[in-house]
Amino acid sequence: MTRTRYASAAALLGAALLLAPAVDAAPKKASARTAQSSKKKAQPAEARRVAVLASGPHADAARDALEAELQRRPARYEVVPESAVRAAASRLGRDPTQPAGAAAVASELGLSAVLVADTSTVGKKPQVRVTVRNGRDGKALASPAAAKPATPKLVPVAVKRQWTALERGLQKSRAPEAAPVAPAQPAAPVEPEPAVTPAAPIAQTPTPAKTPDPEPIRKPVAPKPREDRAPENTEDAPSTEPALASSAPIVEGALGLKLLGRSLRYKDDVFGVLRPYTLGPDVGGFALPGAPQVAGDVTVYPLAAFQKGALARLGITGSLDQSFGLKSTGSTAAVSYPTTAREWQAGLRYVIPFGAAQQHGFELTGTYGMNTFRIDAVDGERPLDLPNVEYKTAGLGLGVRAALSEKFDFNFRLGYQHPLDSGELSSDAWFPRMSAGAVTGSATLAYRLNRILDVRLRADLRRYFFKFNPEPGDPYVAGGAVDQYPGLSLQVGFRY
Numbered sequence: 001m002t003r004t005r006y007a008s009a010a011a012l013l014g015a016a017l018l019l020a021p022a023v024d025a026a027p028k029k030a031s032a033r034t035a036q037s038s039k040k041k042a043q044p045a046e047a048r049r050v051a052v053l054a055s056g057p058h059a060d061a062a063r064d065a066l067e068a069e070l071q072r073r074p075a076r077y078e079v080v081p082e083s084a085v086r087a088a089a090s091r092l093g094r095d096p097t098q099p100a101g102a103a104a105v106a107s108e109l110g111l112s113a114v115l116v117a118d119t120s121t122v123g124k125k126p127q128v129r130v131t132v133r134n135g136r137d138g139k140a141l142a143s144p145a146a147a148k149p150a151t152p153k154l155v156p157v158a159v160k161r162q163w164t165a166l167e168r169g170l171q172k173s174r175a176p177e178a179a180p181v182a183p184a185q186p187a188a189p190v191e192p193e194p195a196v197t198p199a200a201p202i203a204q205t206p207t208p209a210k211t212p213d214p215e216p217i218r219k220p221v222a223p224k225p226r227e228d229r230a231p232e233n234t235e236d237a238p239s240t241e242p243a244l245a246s247s248a249p250i251v252e253g254a255l256g257l258k259l260l261g262r263s264l265r266y267k268d269d270v271f272g273v274l275r276p277y278t279l280g281p282d283v284g285g286f287a288l289p290g291a292p293q294v295a296g297d298v299t300v301y302p303l304a305a306f307q308k309g310a311l312a313r314l315g316i317t318g319s320l321d322q323s324f325g326l327k328s329t330g331s332t333a334a335v336s337y338p339t340t341a342r343e344w345q346a347g348l349r350y351v352i353p354f355g356a357a358q359q360h361g362f363e364l365t366g367t368y369g370m371n372t373f374r375i376d377a378v379d380g381e382r383p384l385d386l387p388n389v390e391y392k393t394a395g396l397g398l399g400v401r402a403a404l405s406e407k408f409d410f411n412f413r414l415g416y417q418h419p420l421d422s423g424e425l426s427s428d429a430w431f432p433r434m435s436a437g438a439v440t441g442s443a444t445l446a447y448r449l450n451r452i453l454d455v456r457l458r459a460d461l462r463r464y465f466f467k468f469n470p471e472p473g474d475p476y477v478a479g480g481a482v483d484q485y486p487g488l489s490l491q492v493g494f495r496y
Helices: 003-039 061-070 082-092 101-107 155-172
Strands: 048-055 078-082 113-118 129-132 141-142 251-260 262-267 277-279 292-298 314-323 327-329 336-354 359-376 389-403 408-421 435-448 454-469 481-494
Touching: 003 141, 048 061, 048 082, 048 101, 061 078, 061 155, 078 082, 082 101, 101 113, 129 155, 129 262, 129 277, 141 359, 141 435, 155 251, 251 314, 292 481, 359 408, 389 435, 408 454
Parallel strands: 048 078, 048 113
Antiparallel strands: 113 129, 129 141, 251 292, 251 481, 262 277, 262 481, 292 314, 314 336, 327 336, 336 359, 359 389, 389 408, 408 435, 435 454, 454 481
């Protein structure tokens, strides 16, 4: 019994010795894994610096909604004030809503991303479009489809709907790389101080010899990084913004040479006694521009020099087209009669900017004017079968101006003119019961020479249409007429 007890005790002691290393190893591995996971959790990701730029009629609502979403995630994002971004963009002379401008501003402020919100109106419906631009290169990382329509109350809802796509772009954003730091130069070795000789007795102290002062130790100075300064003269600085800016000009206009044509055609001439009139080459009953004129227009914005608000875009406009050396012939073509073709207009114009950096604009123009086409007499006689017209009109026009590129601008206008008087054509001797209307249109392509001057090619058309409403006993019987004036101009434009 004693031997059996000793044998079992020895077996238990051996098993304990074999299992001891394994028991000791298991806690060590678990503790090592716990330490690694705690280290990973102890290193949170650095917050990205993000700025919000908003424009358009609902810019405040869009800015507040985007900054609220960013501030709800303080561990991920740090919001940089928009004023700091605008100040940096003005100092650098860049547009922060464009790729190159966003990258330049991000490098200046250390931004990872720029959120660009556009709340301008497209067509008749306002919209809200948000784009995430990368801080490293300015490229668009996310640009969800624009939400329409957008109102101050609906803008936060639109931002929340787009936030998932926007945050995916923000997580891809990267801050500009830091400039390389110059390596530190080794410090100059310090010369050891001379050994101090023990003092001698006063009686034996020799006269001290004059020794030169040791040179001061110069510390190495690290070279300062070169700063890219903006040019002091703003006129010489390259401008990346289009010609149309958010602020209205003080004055703009054009002056040049115009070629004019005219074709007067009657409809339903019962007796065939009404003679049509053509000025310029006739192609299928349509007169091409050919008569020379001097044409010019000017628009002055009187409040633009004092403020930058909505009233700064209200202007006083006027235009004048005047012919010179113009002749007309009678039915026999035997006599040439001096002819005058003149048109002038005056009124008010209001420009509503839109688009990125507000480089485009809508125009609303109200005018009063007069269009005269008169054939003067020679020796007291003139063609009696050609009435002199003098259209006095009041009208309203709509237009759109757009910056196609850094050098080209386009302007299109369309309007309606209501004739208040038509001269001899509406007199008792011709068609006293007539009714009339008129439409106008023009298209202008401009090439910018510099910040002030440009060269413009313009095509325009004025078309008057009439319904004569004849009755028995009238001197002439016809259903109606069309009197139209095509024009082609080459002008030098200015904008200041």
